Amino acid sequence: MTSISPAQQPRRVKATFLGPFAAALVAIMGVFTITIYLAEVSVRDRDLAERSAAVTRLFALKLDKDSNLMRAVVHAMKGNAAIEQAFRRGDRAGLERSARGLFETLRRDHRITHLYFTEPDRTNLYRLHTPTEYGDRIDRATMLQTYTRKEPVHGLELGPLGTLTLRLVAPWKAQGRELGFVEIGEEIKHLIDEVRDNLAVDLVVFVDKRYLAQAQWLRGQSLMKRQGEWDRFSSHVALAQTAVELPLALDNRLLVDLFAGHSARISDGGRSLHMAAVPLADAAGHPIGQIAILRDVTSLEATFKGYMTIVVLASLAVAGAVFAVFNAALERVERDYRRQHELEHRLLHLDTEHQRMLQLEKLSALGTMVGGIAHQLNNPLVGVVNMAQLAERENDNPAATRELLGEIRRAGEDCRVFVRRMLEFSKVSSFSSKPTAMAPLIEDTVLMFRQAERRHHPVEIQVPAEPVVLPIDPILIRHALFNLLQNAAQATQGDAPIVIGLEPEIDPVRKLPGWSLTVTDGGAGIPAHVMDKIFVPFYTTRSDGTGLGLPVVQHVALLHGGHVSASSEPEVGTRFAIWLPTNQKDAT
Ligand SMILES: Nc1ncnc2c1ncn2[C@@H]1O[C@H](COP(=O)(O)OP(=O)(O)OP(=O)(O)O)[C@@H](O)[C@H]1O
Ligand SMILES: [Mg+2]
DSSP, rough: OOOOOOOOOOOHHHHHHHHHHHHHHHHHHHHHHHHHHHHHHHHHHHHHHHHHHHHHHHHHHHHHHHHHHHHHHHHHHTOHHHHHHHHTTOHHHHHHHHHHHHHHHHHHHHOEEEEEOOOOTBBBBEESSSSSSOOOEEEHHHHHHHHHSOOEEEEEEEEETTTTEEEEEEEEETEEEEEEEHHHHHHHHHHHHHHHHHTTTTTEEEEGGEEEEOOHHHHHHHHTTTOOOOSSSSEEEEEEESSSSTTTTOOHHHHHHHHEEEEOEEEETTEEEEEEEEEETEEEEEEOOOOOEEEHHHHHHHHHHHHHHHHHHHHHHHHHOOOOOHHHHHHHHHHHHHHHHHHHHHHHHHHHHHHHHHHHHHHHHHHHHHHHHHHHHHHHHHHHHHHHHHHHHHTTTTHHHHHHHHHHHHHHHHHHHHHHHHHHHHTTTOOOOEEEHHHHHHHHHHHHHHHOOOOOOOOEEEEOOOOEEEOHHOOOOOHHHHHHHHHHHHHOOHHHHHHHHEEEEEEETOOOOOEEEEEEEEEEOHHHHHHTTTTTTTHHHHHHHOOOOOHHHHHHHHTTOOOOEEEEETEEEEEEEEEEESSSHHOO
16 A cells, blocks of 8 residues: 655745845944944044144144244344343343343243353353343253254253253354353243144143153142142153143053054043154153144044944845845745645645555456456356256156256356456457558448347448558457447347448547547437446446446557547437547557
């Protein structure tokens, strides 16, 4: 018996593809977002680096510009006879009188904070800004360089009190005699303010504590009424700054980072600051500190965040749409896949059912056949037994015994006829076809039929004039035609002729060319309830019939790749047609 295995679950197409697809989508979006972010960070870093370079350049430029002003001032003073005479004589009161007005103007209009007259041996003669302090030796770098090179020198000088000033020291020579040196200085606060205004960055000047003494620095702070914090950073102090307050987040660690050349980003009271630092050297070339550069990137960051949000939302929407489309496509694929799977399973099931039905049909046909054979043989055998018993009883009556023996013989002959028909039926399976002319075959069969049929029923043959040759087994076709003729004669009471026809016909289902061999009678016809069963083996309505005639005809037609059809009208007649293909190979 054929059996089928339970339906295997179809593979989950969606589950297989959707997960990796979603992961790929998320990865692409992640890479996309990170790339945008990194690009923005790099643009901002480059911008800060460019601004840092600009700060260095602009700061140097401003120092040069202010030192030029100082040179012009020195030049103007050298043309002032009163100042020159006072300097030549070492006359402090004279210097006070002649240079005070100029110094005050410079202090008021040009932020000049220092004006010195120093003797050729670098001993200070007079300080216009602190007239009470004089007589000390000046050993600052600018002074020493001018002293050696005999030409004006300018540069940054870090004072003991913690002031960072731009100094210009110029030698003064008049009428072949060296009068000494003039020194002009200014604090740099206004310079970093100007740089801030130009480059839109805040600046903080940090000085290394190694170049300062805490006590003096603190004294300087109180003199200048400042409140600098010595302890806020371990290595540096903030000497000047453009912003009022230093950011709270600016701590030691960050400072070390900045001074090592890195940039940093901090938050300060709702602001976002991007920071870097550039080195600062004094006139002697000592690395006295660093200028920290603070760029406010709050609004830039807000704009970037806005754009990022839009980009991320837009990509999310696109990714969502792509995901939905892919999901729908996969769903459809999975649905089709399932349907196909189910169909295949159903087909398999149907096929199995069909096989089972065939088995059952075969068994049932075998049952019918066995029943039919038993029935056919049983009747005469019962007769034989009964009549033999009667003959036993009538053994003293020879005439009756002879009659009974005659009956027994007839019953035996019936059995023999039945067995012969059975043997004929079994012979039908040996089939060998060859091109055969149909008209002679039909005529031979009719002749044979006339000899066998006692009533000499009229038979008409209607075949085409031109010879029709078909690939057939002549013995089988003759046998089939004989059976049809026999049935027609048995169904016809009067003298209505039986007509044999041969006409070309296309098979309506397979569209194959062929011929129909027909037998038409004017007999009783076949009732509808009988029509359904006429091809069932052993089905007969006649008492002496075996019910094998038409099954044989059908079998013969099928062996030739053809078929049999019957049409009938009660009391009018019946027409049987055996359709045979012109080319057997096409049909089988
Ligand atoms: N031309 C016909 N007209 C009317 N009925 C027919 C005709 N041919 C066949 N039949 C019916 O079909 C039944 C089956 O015919 P089939 O030839 O198979 O068996 P049978 O003629 O009864 O017996 P058998 O041919 O074996 O002697 C017949 O018993 C009869 O009822
Ligand atoms: Mg028959």
